[in-house]
Amino acid sequence: MNPIDLPLPPLHRAAVLVLLGALALGGAAGCSTAADSAPRTPQAQAQAQKSSPTGTPTSTSTATDVGWVQLMTPMNQQAVKLLTLAAERATEPRVRDFAVRLRTGQEAELDRLRALLTRMRLPGTDVHAGHDMPGMVTVRDLEAARAAEGPAFDRLVLVQTRDHLRQSAQVSRSEITSGGRADARELAAALVTAREASLAELERLPGAGRALG
Numbered sequence: 001m002n003p004i005d006l007p008l009p010p011l012h013r014a015a016v017l018v019l020l021g022a023l024a025l026g027g028a029a030g031c032s033t034a035a036d037s038a039p040r041t042p043q044a045q046a047q048a049q050k051s052s053p054t055g056t057p058t059s060t061s062t063a064t065d066v067g068w069v070q071l072m073t074p075m076n077q078q079a080v081k082l083l084t085l086a087a088e089r090a091t092e093p094r095v096r097d098f099a100v101r102l103r104t105g106q107e108a109e110l111d112r113l114r115a116l117l118t119r120m121r122l123p124g125t126d127v128h129a130g131h132d133m134p135g136m137v138t139v140r141d142l143e144a145a146r147a148a149e150g151p152a153f154d155r156l157v158l159v160q161t162r163d164h165l166r167q168s169a170q171v172s173r174s175e176i177t178s179g180g181r182a183d184a185r186e187l188a189a190a191l192v193t194a195r196e197a198s199l200a201e202l203e204r205l206p207g208a209g210r211a212l213g
Contacts, residue, residue, distance in 0.1 A: 061120050064181035069184060070122065071133065072168060072191070073113045076106045078137035078162045082145060086157040091150050092206050095157065102198055103162070109194070112187055119183070135167020155211035162202055162212055169195035 013172065014054050086099035117124055141160055168191065176186035202208060 017036060030100070036207060040085075060180055062178070064175060064178045065181045065184045066120065066122065066177060068175040068188065069113055069116050071171060073110065073117065073124075075133070075136055075168050076110045076113065078142075079161070080106050080110070081142055082137045082157065082160055082164075085145050086153075086161075089153055090151075090157060091154050094205055095154050095207070098201060099157065099161075105194055105198070109145065109187075109191060112190075116184060116187060120181075135164050135171075137164060151177045154207055158202065158205065158208055158211040162199065165199050165202070169199075174183065175194065 038213045080103055083099045083103035087096055087103060090096040090099060114124060137160055141156075145153065145156055145160070172188040172195075176185050176192065179185045179188065203212065
């Protein structure tokens with residue numbers, strides 16, 4: 001069965017609702033505790049410590065942690081598709097160069113997000129497939145990008161990339177505030193730093209002022 005046809009399990013729905021609720025309250029909302037995702041055997045615990053970026057044991061996951069990593073992973077995956085088009089077709093050389101570098105950064109983040117999914121014992125499938133989430137590059141967005149040409153294409157890329165960076169940074173700030181896992185909060189902080197730098201650069205690109213208003 002195609003993942004897009006699968007109903008969203010209750011745990012995933014609750015995780016997303018908790019995460020978006022924390023976001024609506026400026027990241028100050030609390031979150032309910034999900035099942036402990038720490039490995040259950042000494043051998044698995046040792047392996048988790050080796051694979052952890054900080055070298056410390058994995059900690060208990062909250063619904064905010066689950067919602068954040070399961071949202072950020074497809075957000076980056078979809079952004080990479082748009083940035084790949086931009087790297088090939090943007091009219092302005094500086095936009096093309098920006099897209100190439102940002103795509104490299106998003107792919108590196110994806111490696112860390114997928115490793116976190118593994119440590120949390122979460123599926124690698126996109127539980128948000130078919131849902132329109134704020135800041136997500138949708139199938140329709142990609143179709144519009146493929147149909148656009150010249151300066152119109154550049155403007156579309158700038159707007160969509162800006163929205164992706166802004167929303168993913170905002171959601172990641174909620175993880176920093178309300179998440180329960182140290183490794184997830186550490187990754188969220190790195191994502192926020194990267195997005196703030198990328199947004200500042202994007203706003204200086206040729207045509208950005210007109211495209212972004």
